[in-house]
Amino acid sequence: MTQPTPSSSLNARRRRRTARDIQNATLGLALAHGFGHVTTGMIADAAGVSLRTFFNYFPNKEAALAGEPLRFKNFDFSWFRASRQPLLPDLERLLGEIVADAGIDRERLCRIEELCRTDTNLQAVFANSLQGLVDQLADLLVARMGEDARQTAELVAALVGRALANAYRASVHDDEPTSDVVVRLTIRQIHAVGALLHPVDGDERG
Template sequence: METTGGLRERKKEATRRALHEAAMRLAIEHGLGDVTVEAIADAAGVSRRTFSNYFGGKEDALLYGDEQRMQSLLDHFTARPVDETPWAALRASFHAIVAEEGEPDPHWAAQARLARAHPSVLARQLSYYATFERTLADLIAARDALPGPRARAMAGAFMTSLRIAVLRWTEEQPPRPLREVTDETLDEMARPFI
């Protein structure tokens, strides 16, 4: 019975991934405004109804990779040793994702540019990030018994650092590794402002 459940979940994940990749490819090739949900479903080889079972709209399909990376960050943070400071655990979690996935491919940079260029994608992305930030703050507070405001400020500072780093990474010429740009940004965020 567990094999069936595992196979079913793998098939669902493969469908989500196929829809995400189709959304990315079509949005990059044609511009997000000219891409329809029907075109994404066709490119992924599924029906419009199947698309709706997985995503609420093309913005959700486009941002699925971000959502997965954020969930991976939460998982890594939860698994970090308890003797690490929260900031060190957050940085180590980011490094673990880069080690697993390698440097992001050009599609990820294109996705970041799409988000900035289209208010509907940017709004959805900011909503995802706000939800993730609240969850991360709760994990920081529970893990390290930090008071709510400090945990929330740390989660916000970390998320802001990631957003700034990705923005810098997509704009820099010549491009540098995302890890390098992110480490610089995290170092700056960790310095006192006063």
């Protein structure tokens, strides 16, 4: 399992640190001047790297704002693909593993939440930063439900991605947000959407 460049090597740690430095610089500058008035040059200076190095880390300033994107690691999700249980509980477990693994950085989430409150466009930026995760989830769902259901799988994956982004933002109102809180908030939103689309019995009005 020893990788060519172990994730604990000096190189790897510095890379993570630089990526964080760049993201923090971006968040700070965006809060101070408004994201639209922040240039890649300003970010590079504030992070202490050259402009060229900035682009070695992120393809554009939007990506720098969102930081290293959430992704499925090499976990074993065959149980999810094989399961025929109702989707939502399985999804809850799946998200639980990913979100817990990524950890919660409340400081950063607070800054992100404030940015989203002051600039509506940034909500989409952060939601889009989950696109990689959404694509991977769509693949998992297709493996679970069959190729015929690809369209539905992609819609559900996109829905989960947006709900997850909302949940991260909402979790900052908790004093000590945990991955459980984020996942619960996510599932709750998805459930509300489902109730709206398929009203049954005591569900709210459409």
